[in-house]
Amino acid sequence: MPHCAVVIVGGGLAAGLVARQLARDGVETVVLERGADLGPGAESRLPTQRDELRWAVRGGLMQDAAVETCTHRRSRHELARPMRRLAAFLPGTGVGGAGNHWNGQCFRWTDYNLALRTRFTGRYGPQAIPPDMPIQDWGVSYDELEPYYDLFERLFGIAGQAGNLRGELRPGGNPFEAPRQHEFPQRPLEITEAGRIFAETVAREFGHRPFPSPAANSPDPYVNPDGMRLGSCQYCGHCDRFLCEANAKGSPELLLYPWLRRQKGFTLRPHAHVLGIEHDPTVGRARGVRYLDLTTGEECFQPADVVVLAAFTLTNTRLLLLAGLGRAYDPVSGEGVVGRNFCFQANSGVPLFFRDRWLNPFLAAGASTTVIDEFNDDNFDHTGLGFLGGGYIGVGMSSGRPITARRTPPGTPRWGTAWKRANADWYAHNCAIGAQGSCYPHRENYLELDPDYTDAYGQPLVRLNFDFRENERRVSAFLVEQSLRIARAMGATIIGAAAGRSGQFDTRAYQGSHITGGTIMGGDPATSVVSPRLQHWEAENLFVVGASVFAHNGGHNPTGPVGALALRLGDDLARYLAQPGRLA
Amino acid sequence: MNAATDSCASGLPGTGRRLFLRQAAGAAALWCAAGEVAGQVAQDLPTIYPSAPGPADTVYLSFGPEEADCVEAMVEHMCPRDELTPGGVDCGLAVFIDRELAGAYGHGDRLYLRGPFRPGLPEDGYQLSMTPAQYFKSGCRALDQNCQRRLGAVFARLDANAKESCLLEISTNRWDETGEFSLGAWFNELFYPLFTQACFSDPVYGGNRDKVFWRLLGYPGLPATYGRDMVTYRGRPHPAAHTPRSMQDFA
Numbered sequence: 001m002p003h004c005a006v007v008i009v010g011g012g013l014a015a016g017l018v019a020r021q022l023a024r025d026g027v028e029t030v031v032l033e034r035g036a037d038l039g040p041g042a043e044s045r046l047p048t049q050r051d052e053l054r055w056a057v058r059g060g061l062m063q064d065a066a067v068e069t070c071t072h073r074r075s076r077h078e079l080a081r082p083m084r085r086l087a088a089f090l091p092g093t094g095v096g097g098a099g100n101h102w103n104g105q106c107f108r109w110t111d112y113n114l115a116l117r118t119r120f121t122g123r124y125g126p127q128a129i130p131p132d133m134p135i136q137d138w139g140v141s142y143d144e145l146e147p148y149y150d151l152f153e154r155l156f157g158i159a160g161q162a163g164n165l166r167g168e169l170r171p172g173g174n175p176f177e178a179p180r181q182h183e184f185p186q187r188p189l190e191i192t193e194a195g196r197i198f199a200e201t202v203a204r205e206f207g208h209r210p211f212p213s214p215a216a217n218s219p220d221p222y223v224n225p226d227g228m229r230l231g232s233c234q235y236c237g238h239c240d241r242f243l244c245e246a247n248a249k250g251s252p253e254l255l256l257y258p259w260l261r262r263q264k265g266f267t268l269r270p271h272a273h274v275l276g277i278e279h280d281p282t283v284g285r286a287r288g289v290r291y292l293d294l295t296t297g298e299e300c301f302q303p304a305d306v307v308v309l310a311a312f313t314l315t316n317t318r319l320l321l322l323a324g325l326g327r328a329y330d331p332v333s334g335e336g337v338v339g340r341n342f343c344f345q346a347n348s349g350v351p352l353f354f355r356d357r358w359l360n361p362f363l364a365a366g367a368s369t370t371v372i373d374e375f376n377d378d379n380f381d382h383t384g385l386g387f388l389g390g391g392y393i394g395v396g397m398s399s400g401r402p403i404t405a406r407r408t409p410p411g412t413p414r415w416g417t418a419w420k421r422a423n424a425d426w427y428a429h430n431c432a433i434g435a436q437g438s439c440y441p442h443r444e445n446y447l448e449l450d451p452d453y454t455d456a457y458g459q460p461l462v463r464l465n466f467d468f469r470e471n472e473r474r475v476s477a478f479l480v481e482q483s484l485r486i487a488r489a490m491g492a493t494i495i496g497a498a499a500g501r502s503g504q505f506d507t508r509a510y511q512g513s514h515i516t517g518g519t520i521m522g523g524d525p526a527t528s529v530v531s532p533r534l535q536h537w538e539a540e541n542l543f544v545v546g547a548s549v550f551a552h553n554g555g556h557n558p559t560g561p562v563g564a565l566a567l568r569l570g571d572d573l574a575r576y577l578a579q580p581g582r583l584a
Numbered sequence: 585m586n587a588a589t590d591s592c593a594s595g596l597p598g599t600g601r602r603l604f605l606r607q608a609a610g611a612a613a614l615w616c617a618a619g620e621v622a623g624q625v626a627q628d629l630p631t632i633y634p635s636a637p638g639p640a641d642t643v644y645l646s647f648g649p650e651e652a653d654c655v656e657a658m659v660e661h662m663c664p665r666d667e668l669t670p671g672g673v674d675c676g677l678a679v680f681i682d683r684e685l686a687g688a689y690g691h692g693d694r695l696y697l698r699g700p701f702r703p704g705l706p707e708d709g710y711q712l713s714m715t716p717a718q719y720f721k722s723g724c725r726a727l728d729q730n731c732q733r734r735l736g737a738v739f740a741r742l743d744a745n746a747k748e749s750c751l752l753e754i755s756t757n758r759w760d761e762t763g764e765f766s767l768g769a770w771f772n773e774l775f776y777p778l779f780t781q782a783c784f785s786d787p788v789y790g791g792n793r794d795k796v797f798w799r800l801l802g803y804p805g806l807p808a809t810y811g812r813d814m815v816t817y818r819g820r821p822h823p824a825a826h827t828p829r830s831m832q833d834f835a
């Protein structure tokens with residue numbers, strides 16, 4: 001393959017944003033994406049787009065586990081088992097990646113998250129963080145990211161209500177938000193009936209300040225700064241795990257790749273499965289990447305001045321481990337970096353049933369969620385609580401899809417006339433309070449290569465060493481307690497059984513797709529894989545982007561910071577190409 | 585009603601019985617029921633769901649006759665004909681399961697089937713080397729063998745009470761023995777999800793015939809373009825809730 005300036009591994013959301021910044025300078029960029037280019041096929045057109053069985057239950061747009069999955073064990077003293085069906089989280093594939101079939105909840109993370117160790121030790125003392133919880137600062141500040149958050153919101157047409165505009169608190173927005181320079185580019189989505197009950201209750205009874213989740217579901221037709229268009233959201237309830245039929249979801253396949261394809265110097269190669277990074281350890285440089293052209297079966301080499309890994313948490317980590325770039329993390333000594341600080345999310349929920357309220361769960365957008373941030377991250381005092389972290393709590397109505405989004409009250413039989421009756425009685429009248437909990441790093445939660453299992457190409461799978469530890473169980477119990485308090489005040493006829501993260505990690509249950517860490521960023525090469533500029537500590541022309549660089553997982557969805565970091569990286573790479581060297 | 589239908593059916597041979605289940609909701613069921621629980625039927629009859637005209641004779645692509653008997657009996661028991669829906673066979677539930685097993689899903693689509701194979705905890709998810717179709721059939725066989733041994737007849741020949749307690753027991757792992765095929769895992773992780781998918785997926789896959797389960801819920805189906813309804817029907821019943829449309833309505 002002819003040499004190029006920048007090769008990007010993975011053709012998802014982060015890759016598209018990096019490429020977008022580079023394209024403005026006409027930089028020759030090649031994106032290698034293992035999956036197909038999504039076209040105007042069944043996945044995006046009526047009526048087939050609304051097929052719950054095909055897209056949501058069978059996972060028609062997701063990574064094919066028969067080709068590649070990962071393995072998992074709860075402790076390193078166990079044998080690992082492959083996740084034979086991907087269920088707990090759902091990595092995407094195809095041009096646009098999981099950024100196409102996300103729900104669109106698009107938060108900025110609270111500023112102190114980027115310096116969490118400093119925050120906790122400053123607020124609760126030097127002993128606040130337990131020794132087995134390697135929380136660390138990310139090495140970047142919110143002020144540096146703010147313009148990129150802003151750009152990401154304008155590119156994706158994010159809908160929301162500002163809570164903190166240049167330091168001034170705004171009613172109806174998130175009071176815990178870090179100061180934003182501009183309003184959201186679009187008005188918030190319509191609130192759901194359940195959201196209304198939730199918002200009224202928490203404001204009246206507890207003085208909480210509910211706000212609409214920032215959303216990538218476009219409430220109105222929208223034109224972004226690149227002239228790319230979104231239609232208006234149809235509140236159809238087929239968002240997460242689906243492509244948007246109305247072209248109304250901020251997603252790479254609508255907003256980034258069609259624009260990129262028109263730019264000089266940009267090349268997209270779908271069906272290109274990247275196998276490895278070629279590098280020269282003596283000079284500390286990557287030479288390019290090896291990939292399998294799935295359309296010919298041929299193995300190819302793409303040489304480049306700069307290599308960017310933007311292939312999501314599992315692949316980013318795996319490619320570094322395979323190449324031996326950076327020392328693999330060792331949980332016994334606590335040394336080594338690649339694979340460390342792997343985190344998930346400690347989510348919880350409480351189902352509610354209202355006999356006399358029409359909640360119509362099918363009238364919903366992916367992010368038509370009403371939430372509070374009073375119990376998120378470090379927005380509240382943790383003194384004496386015995387844990388660190390928290391989560392947002394809200395009524396997350398995003399679908400009434402009948403196979404998976406049905407709920408019946410406790411005690412309902414699982415079949416027979418009474419089961420049917422309960423479904424009929426409660427379908428239109430239920431909702432759930434959900435909490436998205438933070439997940440902080442634990443010394444024993446990490447990624448490595450599996451010694452026994454391989455993918456369809458013969459390469460080792462990634463092995464997840466992960467379980468919810470005491471801190472996350474307590475976070476979850478705390479969020480359940482708060483949710484139950486709110487549930488009782490909401491006046492539900494029946495409150496269902498609360499589901500928290502109390503038992504061991506269950507690979508069968510979907511818990512959000514927010515897996516983070518493995519190639520984390522930081523100021524110290526002894527405890528991070530990439531610098532605060534996302535530059536690899538050992539190979540100067542190698543960069544990594546995505547949630548794999550998060551040093552911990554906070555109580556918000558990850559894509560806001562992923563977008564901001566990717567856009568900033570694009571600008572940094574333009575600088576690097578002009579003047580190669582270690583970026584300050 | 586359900587009990588009567590089932591116990592009558594149990595005397596009939598395989599194909600005859602399936603025919604019975606599909607066509608006989610009217611006369612034969614009445615005749616049967618009259619002899620057994622007449623009082624109850626007389627009360628129930630006027631409100632019972634009108635029997636669907638019944639599909640043309642179904643050809644199963646995956647099930648053999650014994651498997652079909654077993655699955656039909658299960659879906660008939662779990663979805664009895666009542667005032668809410670026709671019986672499970674008439675709802676297309678057995679056809680749905682058969683078609684799924686005969687297709688890509690049944691043959692292991694999106695399932696990682698490389699070794700080594702290690703038994704695991706339930707939380708580790710599926711760990712066997714069989715495809716879903718093979719696993720499903722092993723389960724039908726194990727269920728019938730267990731029913732025969734414990735209750736003296738294969739599942740389809742049990743009376744309604746025995747069927748109910750059998751399903752309650754297998755679904756709570758009470759028939760599971762160490763080292764033996766786990767009927768609990770089979771029922772909870774494979775059969776039951778297929779059963780609910782059969783009920784609630786788009787009728788194009790053969791289940792949820794005539795959108796009967798969508799009407800039951802009040803799920804309006806397609807096209808789901810609710811830009812205006814989101815506001816108009818916030819907090820109010822949706823006018824299309826009981827007249828849903830499915831993919832075929834847009835063909």
Ligand SMILES: Cc1cc2nc3c(=O)[nH]c(=O)nc-3n(C[C@H](O)[C@H](O)[C@H](O)COP(=O)(O)OP(=O)(O)OC[C@H]3O[C@@H](n4cnc5c(N)ncnc54)[C@H](O)[C@@H]3O)c2cc1C
Nearest residue numbers: 010012013014034093097098099103104105274546557559
């Ligand atoms: C169902 C679902 C719902 C979600 N909802 C939300 C939400 O509401 N809010 C939120 O903030 N986030 C949400 N997310 C997460 C969000 O989608 C991700 O944060 C985002 O897509 C990450 O961008 P990325 O570029 O890092 O990864 P992706 O967008 O997934 O892109 C990675 C790409 O790399 C490719 N790739 C991987 N390995 C290779 C290889 N070896 N060779 C070549 N290519 C490779 C993949 O095919 C993929 O296209 C959701 C995710 C899912 C799955």
